[in-house]
Amino acid sequence: MRRETVVIVGAGIGGLSAAVDLCRQGLDVTVLEQAPTPGGKLAEARVGEVSIDSGPTVFTMKWVFDDLFEAAGETLSDHLTVVRSETLARHSWPDGSTFDLFADLDRSAEAVGDLAGAGEARRFRAFSARAARIYRVLEQPFIRKAKPNILGLTLDIGLHRPVDQWSIMPYRSMWSELGSYFRDPRLRQLFGRYATYAGCSPFRAPATLMLVAHVEQQGVWLVEGGMQRIPEALAGLARRAGATIRYGETVTQVIKGTGRVAGVALASGERIEADRVILNADPGALAAGCFGPEAALAVDPAPRKARSLSALTLAFTGTTDAPLVRHNLFFSPDYVTEFGALHAGRMPVAPTVYVCAQDRADSGGQPLCDGPERYFTIINAPPDGDVHTWSREEIDTCRTRTLDALRRCGVRIDPSPSPMAITTPDGFEKRFPATGGALYGRAGHGWDGAFRRPGARTRMPGLYLCGGATHPGAGVPMAALSGRSAASAVLADRASTRR
Incomplete structure (x- = not known):
């Protein structure tokens, strides 16, 4: 008997999680990923001779992945080494005060x-x-x-x-x-x-x-080797379960047959037939027609004003004498002014800066490396990458403001001569089209904002969604839950169709 076929577009955390669950139920699963590696927003930047986490850096809700591996008959600890962090983050303010938040209440x-x-x-x-x-x-x-x-x-x-x-x-x-x-x-x-x-x-x-x-407080975990090891572990689990993963493949169209999904078309011209398709991408890309005009009708477009925040990120190496831990926050002197600027579509003059010091233990102390340390910084930015192209002058200004924000809090980091890997909202827009660079899908503002995120099912029968821009929300574990939810929807609809 022919096995039902599922194509999953995107090898992010959601897509890979869905692939594992569907393969366990005997479906024929192919994952198509345009990048050369899995992970989606979980990514690494290459700076000189080192790799630096340049996406999500905080790993919480480990039980989500424990459950996923256990359901597949394996154990997460056999494929991923993690250590629970005792110090959640170090926080600093321009008045010179510093505060550590711990896992222990x-x-x-x-x-x-x-x-x-x-x-x-x-x-x-x-x-x-x-x-x-x-x-x-x-x-x-x-x-x-x-x-x-x-x-x-x-x-x-x-x-x-x-x-x-x-x-x-x-x-x-x-x-x-x-x-x-x-x-x-x-x-x-x-x-x-x-x-x-x-x-x-x-x-x-x-x-x-x-x-x-x-x-x-329930647990922040440090991943040995960096966050990229998470999608690599999931990709390995999916392959062992029977999934086929093809990298370097760009899907240009979701093909509609007689009233339902029929497959996908690739940029190479290849067409792949499928009984069901799961799209591990921002729903905004679907609504904007990035996967064809027929598929665009499957979801409602989100208004531009409903977008979540974007970011300006810097990945670089450097040195400092500052007492950093793994996760560090340097707050702006005025949160009201900072978010007022973001809401108005401007970069804040004095931003709050997050610094992931990737060669520091969670408790601080000396760097765990010889030579320059690896740093990844994030400041919030408006999601306007589809209408605004950042100039070199703007990037230089924000880079200066980032380092100045650290100095206001008493921390000086001297970057190495090697280039920084810098991503701006228009850079995120290129990676994730039709989002403006918004990194979290639709913002959950207002009392009903959380209910406005799309779920797994769409208006096109056989087409499903998963990822951090769908329910239940943004973040590494939430994306995994969305993938499992999409897989459950596929299995439920499959059983209903058979009945």
Whole structure:
């Protein structure tokens, strides 16, 4: 009997996760990836003789990948070496203050007390309890559910559980709710930063995003050899399960047959027939016609104003005497002004800078390498890469502002003479067309923003979506969950068709 065929466009975390689950059920799966390596937004930059993580650098919710490997009859630890980080991040402000957040809640509370007093330490514990409650309330009916809606979520939580209904607080902004916990503006700024994990502004994101604080407290992991080892491990798992992965293949069209998907066409002219197609790409690319005019009707286009944040990133080597840990944050002196500029489509003059010091242990100390260290920095940027081409002068200005932001916080990094690998919003637009360089899909702003992300199914029968721009959201583990959700939708629809 002929096995049903599935083509997955994109070997990102979502696409590879879907491939593993579908192969386990006996489907014939081919993954087509235009890049020479797997990973999607998980990528490495080559600077001189070294490779530097130049995409997501934080690995959380390891249980998602433990479950995926276990379902395939294997163990994650046999293919990926990870170490749990004790220090989640080091935070610095222009006033000279520094604060470390730890995986251990008691240790973090003590550090909060040292920074801002016993009252703030008590409020930090209350905030952490609230973040944990939000996560527990939303894990099953939202995070793990294929495509929740507001009514369904309310019923799943239970009308008889008003405390849980209240705890998720979708009608208050994250910034407002943080103000009810913290009096110290530095702590409000610190935890407001978690909105940017989903490409959102803390002033416009719902308070439910406070759950990210709980996710980090449950474990941030350091991946031996760099984050690129994650998609490599997934690609290996997919191949062992039976998937075919073809790199250097650009899909130009999703082919529609009689009322449903019939396959895909490649830039080479090759056509591949398929019973079902999973698109591991931003839904905006589909809606913009990047995969053909018929497929463009399968989803609704998102308005430009709904885009999430983009970024300007620098990957480089250099030296410093600063006491860095693996993950470091250098905050701007004024969050309101910073996000006001971003909302208006401008780069902030004094940005907040994230620095991943990839040759430092999570507890700091001396570099784990001889010679220059590897650094990856991120500052938020407007998602206008489809309408604005960055000039050399603009790039130089932002590079200077990035290093100046570090100096304001007492840190000087001297870059090596070797070139920096720099990516701007228009560079991300080239990699991920029709997004403007938005890195997280549609921004979850407003009380219903999280429900506006598309789920796995589209209006074209047989065409499905997965990736960080679909439900349940952005981030490495969320992309994996979206891939598994797409696989579940394929299997459910397949069974329904047979019946």
